[in-house]
Amino acid sequence: MHSIMQQPFKNAVLILVWxxxxxLVLAPNLLVVGASxxxxxxxxxxxxxxxxxxxxxxxxxxxxxxxxxSLYMAAMTTLVCLLIGxxxxxxxxxxxxxxQLVLIFLLIVPFWTNSLVRTYALKLILATNGLLNSALMxxxxxxxxxxxxxxxxxxxxxLVYLLLPFMILPLYSVFEDLxxxxxLASHDLGAGRLSTFVHVIVPLTLPGVLxxxxxxxxxxxxxxxxxxILGGSRxxxxxxxxxxxxxxxxxxxxxxxxxxxxxxxxxFLMFAHRLSKRRIGExxx
Amino acid sequence: xxxxxxxxxxxxxYILLYxxxxxxxVFSFNESRTGYAWGGLSLRWYEALFNNRAMVNAMxxxxxxxxxxxxxxxxxxxxxxxxxxxxxxxxKKLLNGMLFVVMMSPEIVLAISLLALFLLVGLQLGYVSLxxxxxxxxxxxxxxxxxxxxxxxxxxxxxxxRDLGASDFTMTRTVLIPVIMPALLAGWLLGFTLSLDxxxxxxxxxxxxxEILPLRIYSMVRVGLKPEVNALGTLxxxxxxxxxxxxxxILVRSKx
Numbered sequence: 001m002h003s004i005m006q007q008p009f010k011n012a013v014l015i016l017v018w019x020x021x022x023x024l025v026l027a028p029n030l031l032v033v034g035a036s037x038x039x040x041x042x043x044x045x046x047x048x049x050x051x052x053x054x055x056x057x058x059x060x061x062x063x064x065x066x067x068x069x070s071l072y073m074a075a076m077t078t079l080v081c082l083l084i085g086x087x088x089x090x091x092x093x094x095x096x097x098x099x100q101l102v103l104i105f106l107l108i109v110p111f112w113t114n115s116l117v118r119t120y121a122l123k124l125i126l127a128t129n130g131l132l133n134s135a136l137m138x139x140x141x142x143x144x145x146x147x148x149x150x151x152x153x154x155x156x157x158x159l160v161y162l163l164l165p166f167m168i169l170p171l172y173s174v175f176e177d178l179x180x181x182x183x184l185a186s187h188d189l190g191a192g193r194l195s196t197f198v199h200v201i202v203p204l205t206l207p208g209v210l211x212x213x214x215x216x217x218x219x220x221x222x223x224x225x226x227x228x229i230l231g232g233s234r235x236x237x238x239x240x241x242x243x244x245x246x247x248x249x250x251x252x253x254x255x256x257x258x259x260x261x262x263x264x265x266x267x268f269l270m271f272a273h274r275l276s277k278r279r280i281g282e283x284x285x
Numbered sequence: 286x287x288x289x290x291x292x293x294x295x296x297x298x299y300i301l302l303y304x305x306x307x308x309x310x311v312f313s314f315n316e317s318r319t320g321y322a323w324g325g326l327s328l329r330w331y332e333a334l335f336n337n338r339a340m341v342n343a344m345x346x347x348x349x350x351x352x353x354x355x356x357x358x359x360x361x362x363x364x365x366x367x368x369x370x371x372x373x374x375x376x377k378k379l380l381n382g383m384l385f386v387v388m389m390s391p392e393i394v395l396a397i398s399l400l401a402l403f404l405l406v407g408l409q410l411g412y413v414s415l416x417x418x419x420x421x422x423x424x425x426x427x428x429x430x431x432x433x434x435x436x437x438x439x440x441x442x443x444x445x446x447r448d449l450g451a452s453d454f455t456m457t458r459t460v461l462i463p464v465i466m467p468a469l470l471a472g473w474l475l476g477f478t479l480s481l482d483x484x485x486x487x488x489x490x491x492x493x494x495x496e497i498l499p500l501r502i503y504s505m506v507r508v509g510l511k512p513e514v515n516a517l518g519t520l521x522x523x524x525x526x527x528x529x530x531x532x533x534x535i536l537v538r539s540k541x
């Protein structure tokens with residue numbers, strides 16, 4: 001049991017940690033919620049009265065278009081990451097242990113490399129007189145360069161490139177936990193490959209899928225520098241809107257409301273993830 | 286399933302992941318100014334980089350910021366992990382929850398919330414605001430790294446230390462800290478890299494008084510192609526590779 005002598009150390013640690021989190025996490029987030037229901041003010045950014053105008057503005061056709069387009073690009077990014085990442089994680093989990101370590105290391109190297117620089121590298125490849133066009137023209141597949149840069153596709157490619165490891169790692173961890181006995185049992189009970197996949201593998205890897213979706217979908221709406229570098233002015237993300245509203249248009253309530261949309265999406269995804277994990281826990285017990 | 290199919294697939298994806306990086310490195314040694322065509326081997330962009338005073342200045346600013354942010358977040362993060370691991374206290378779940386939220390929430394949400402706070406309390410945007418912000422987003426990563434190490438460790442050691450009359454503080458210093466040292470170093474390196482790489486949060490909470498590297502790069506690459514960025518990118522790549530290998534080496538060695 002703790003004697004009185006031990007209390008000061010414990011208390012000091014707890015005060016430091018709580019202080020930091022309350023001041024730099026809880027308070028700022030409450031501020032954003034507050035800002036979203038206040039009125040725009042050119043001088044002090046925010047003023048009374050309280051109202052829901054900012055949320056109404058989200059449904060303004062002009063912004064609604066941007067949001068839906070951003071959501072579409074984020075959804076496509078997530079889907080592409082899932083389609084590439086699912087078989088990838090599966091294949092990775094089948095490789096020998098020693099080689100697996102090397103492969104995972106190779107997967108996280110890009111994660112440790114400056115993401116702006118990597119996005120810029122894509123520009124070298126996708127530009128009108130860039131490498132991809134030159135290569136396609138030199139083998140005679142196309143006669144004149146394709147417009148690859150400043151398109152929706154370029155933004156999605158950029159986002160997939162930056163976010164793919166975040167899809168693969170949680171998937172890899174569920175494939176690692178997948179018990180071989182369950183697959184054998186399914187086989188012994190007469191299930192075919194497809195049936196085993198649909199009824200055993202998919203449900204058991206669902207938490208990994210949802211974790212991956214969460215880690216990809218949200219940044220895919222927020223990483224404003226990707227459209228800035230690759231997308232041109234017509235392919236904006238929610239992140240670009242938030243940034244413009246806070247730093248250029250100085251419309252804080254609207255920027256705050258837009259960011260709350262992201263937070264609510266996150267909360268929803270986290271809830272789904274928990275639910276799927278709990279279900280597996282119950283079935284496994 | 287045949288063996289070659291998964292292997293071919295893995296190889297293909299790795300090639301796609303690495304092509305842009307290889308292109309960047311190769312082009313950093315390109316003499317040509319246009320950036321797309323090969324004009325012979327040259328180090329001129331590296332030279333241009335180091336002759337650019339604003340760039341070198343931003344580099345030092347970034348290094349100093351990353352060093353300090355990693356250090357502060359390692360100290361606070363380690364103490365938090367120890368508290369979560371050893372103490373029972375009220376609101377423990379809430380504390381865990383807040384850390385989780387920081388880690389999961391989109392960077393831009395954290396960025397605007399911090400900007401709102403800094404402007405409200407009247408903090409001048411610059412080094413201090415950047416430091417506070419960077420420590421905040423590095424913190425959860427340090428906490429989970431250290432927690433992972435603590436959870437796999439023999440509980441009888443701290444008890445023995447306490448039975449021998451060590452105070453909590455002494456026990457932490459002489460028993461726990463040495464045990465978690467590898468995780469502590471790995472957490473520090475992770476924090477350092479996260480800080481050095483950050484664009485989103487820094488865009489919001491930095492001011493003209495303290496220009497850092499990612500923002501400098503950002504303003505360069507938005508307009509056209511800048512060959513210096515290839516050289517800078519290559520240097521950053523080598524730097525993070527060294528850091529990553531260092532942290533892996535520390536973690537692997539400590540498991541033996």
